Amino acid sequence: MTYKNRSYANRGMHLERIIDMANNKYRNAGVAEVNKIPTPVQIIEDFGRTIKGRKEKATWVDYCGIYKGTALIFDAKQISGTNFPLANLEKHQYNLLKSWAEKGAVAFLIVYFSKYDKYYYLPFATLKWAMxxxxxxxxxxxxxxxxxxxxxEVKSKDGYTLHYLEAI
Structure with missing residues (x-):
């Protein structure tokens, strides 16, 4: 019997792996420097080589970097249905994207619709309109x-797993 994992713990991991591979290629090619922002962890106990901790509530978006002298900031979301619920983007994430966009950064979302197996770049202006x-x-x-x-729509191209910078 096959069991389906109903946990939300790894939701979005596929998308993050794809983006991380693209970011490594961008970095290695000297095109851009884009990094994943780690989720903060509160250390509960320290056992020397190992620690016990818990994830704290994230206060940032998923990625931040620089491309052609311009700051980039974006969040990645994986959706299984046919629409992107705006509630999937936390208010502090929206406010951070808005603040950076107002200061000249390129702010956006990358949304993966697993039902259609398609990836989309959504500029902040469109997100703002929807909000x-x-x-x-x-x-x-x-x-x-x-x-x-x-x-x-963003796709794999020129050896990039997801050539999202092409949309900018």
Whole structure:
């Protein structure tokens, strides 16, 4: 009998692995320096070579870096359904993206729709539009067809597992 893992613990790990591989290639090629921001861990006990700890609530987005002299900041989200619930992006993450975008950084989301096996680059301006629509009583998610119209599909190309910088 096969059991399906219903845990959310590893949700998004596929997307993060793909992005990390692309970031390593960007770094090695001298194209960009983009790093994963680790989730903070509170150490509970120290046993010398091993520690016992717990993850703290993340206060940042997933990635930050620089490309062609411009700061980049983005979050990666993996979705199994047909729309991206705006509630999947925490308020502090949205505010951080907004703050950096206002200061000239390229802020965006990379969203993987596992149902369609497609990756999308969503610029902050589109995310902001969707958030404002939700705050004024409109739709609380971004539909897949809106990603097709307002986002940009990103694919594997030129040896990159996910050539997302091409969308910038």
């Amino acid at each position: 404002e629509r939700a705050e004024s009583g409109g739709r609380k998610s971004i539909a897949y067809d809106e990603f097709e119209k307002m986002g940009q």
